[in-house]
Amino acid sequence: MSDFRLKVFCCVARNLSYTKAAQELFISQPAVTKHVKELEAQYHTRLFERLGGHIALTHSGRLLMEHCETILEAYNRMEFEMNLLRNEYRGELRLGASTTIAQYVLPALLAKFIEKFPHITVSMFNGNSREVEQALQEHRIDLALLEGSLRLPSLRYDHFLDDELVMVMRTKSRLNVPEEITLDELQHLPLVLREIGSGTLDVMERTLATHNVRLSSLNVLLYLGGTESIKHFLEYTDCLGIVSIRSIANELATGKLRVIDIKEVTMNREFCFARLQGQDGGLPSIFMDFAMHERKDL
Numbered sequence: 103m104s105d106f107r108l109k110v111f112c113c114v115a116r117n118l119s120y121t122k123a124a125q126e127l128f129i130s131q132p133a134v135t136k137h138v139k140e141l142e143a144q145y146h147t148r149l150f151e152r153l154g155g156h157i158a159l160t161h162s163g164r165l166l167m168e169h170c171e172t173i174l175e176a177y178n179r180m181e182f183e184m185n186l187l188r189n190e191y192r193g194e195l196r197l198g199a200s201t202t203i204a205q206y207v208l209p210a211l212l213a214k215f216i217e218k219f220p221h222i223t224v225s226m227f228n229g230n231s232r233e234v235e236q237a238l239q240e241h242r243i244d245l246a247l248l249e250g251s252l253r254l255p256s257l258r259y260d261h262f263l264d265d266e267l268v269m270v271m272r273t274k275s276r277l278n279v280p281e282e283i284t285l286d287e288l289q290h291l292p293l294v295l296r297e298i299g300s301g302t303l304d305v306m307e308r309t310l311a312t313h314n315v316r317l318s319s320l321n322v323l324l325y326l327g328g329t330e331s332i333k334h335f336l337e338y339t340d341c342l343g344i345v346s347i348r349s350i351a352n353e354l355a356t357g358k359l360r361v362i363d364i365k366e367v368t369m370n371r372e373f374c375f376a377r378l379q380g381q382d383g384g385l386p387s388i389f390m391d392f393a394m395h396e397r398k399d400l
Contacts, residue, residue, distance in 0.1 A: 108170050110137040115167045118157055191219050195385040198227040198234040198243035200301050201328050203373055206348045207400055215392055231301035245386035246376040249301030260375045263397055267305060267369035269362045270350060271342045282363040285315055292341045294324045294332055305371045306344055
């Protein structure tokens with residue numbers, strides 16, 4: 103029911119790429135360009151500008167994006183709620199989630215979901231991002247929620263939430279570490295990190311690589327298989343760890359941990375849904391729609 107051109111524009115704006123938008127929407131790149139040009143003609147303004155080999159939103163584009171997200175969210179919520187009036191969903195939904203999402207995002211979401219859909223039985227597989235992707239490819243789960251930046255061609259990925267990784271240490275540490283450090287200083291500090299295969303470590307490694315720093319150059323004392331393990335370990339040692347900002351709200355509020363900024367380095371990532379290519383609809387789509395409607399409260 104909503105204007106498909108707005109959906110196309112949002113997709114281009116989010117990816118800052120006509121090619122990626124075409125792949126995500128399963129339409130041709132000329133079709134994506136046509137929809138954007140129609141919007142520009144309708145509002146008599148340019149929505150994107152080209153900067154070298156990249157595109158960026160203009161002031162008009164940023165303004166339209168703000169309204170666009172609100173409009174599409176309203177349309178989606180209306181269609182979702184109207185469909186609920188005539189459908190009683192039943193069956194089993196097998197979810198898979200990477201560790202951070204399973205611990206800090208899904209509990210509140212699942213509680214609301216099973217209240218809304220009491221006839222849907224939900225089970226969840228928990229592992230690091232690569233383990234969850236493997237479970238999806240082996241048909242052991244129906245839908246995955248992942249962290250990280252790697253993409254497998256056999257899977258389709260849809261954006262869910264934004265996240266940021268931060269460096270933390272206990273406030274009572276004997277290490278004299280300032281509020282902001284350089285990458286050179288980082289390489290001499292003792293670290294505890296997530297295990298190989300985790301989305302957290304993938305994002306960290308890729309971010310450091312853009313600054314010509316290798317993971318092997320860091321002073322890593324220990325790799326642990328979960329954020330909770332890292333947080334508890336930090337309580338008893340003079341060490342630093344890198345975790346999701348979503349995972350330390352209580353520790354920051356109580357003063358147990360403090361954030362250390364790394365100069366000129368930001369480790370942003372996204373949480374996303376993943377499905378096998380070509381598999382749409384069914385209970386996975388119901389859960390995705392529900393999660394998208396509830397994400398503003400997560």
